[in-house]
Amino acid sequence: MAALTERLQADLNAARKGGDKPRTLLLGTILADVKNREIELRRDLTDDDVIEVLRRGIKKRRESIEMYGKGGRTDLANKERVEVDALATYLPAAVSDDEVRAAVRAAIAGGARNIGAVMGKVMPQFKGRAEGGIISAIAKEELAKSS
Secondary structure (H helix, E strand, O other), rough: OOHHHHHHHHHHHHHHHHHHHHHHHHHHHHHHHHHHHHHHHHOOOHHHHHHHHHHHHHHHHHHHHHHHHOOOOOHHHHHHHHHHHHOOOOOOOOOHHHHHHHHHHHHHOOOOOHHHHHHHHEEEEEEOOOHHHHHHHHHHHHHHHHO
């Protein structure tokens, strides 16, 4: 079992003992997603796999925040924001935009001339530490400057 999965399980047990229902529900849901991913891959998950599951959970909740915001349901949007913040504590420290920008510039200097080529070179470097949307936005900016 991955160390991150063990940490999630320990936090779930602590939330149960403490009577923290929202946190218990959140961690239980994430651990179920982790188990489903393990079944899907038919192998034990690594910490990187668990981080990917956490990122998907955060992405889903951010999409929900947007939808609730459009629907005027600030109460539900705030609940989702709390969940995003709670899940973000399990992610490794994110890289700065400057680091991503430097990697994008290096990829462009190395011959990448379109967004797909740049993303193909940069994404593996930051797997699990930077969101694809941020990398894509920086890549588009830098490609526009270089052309």
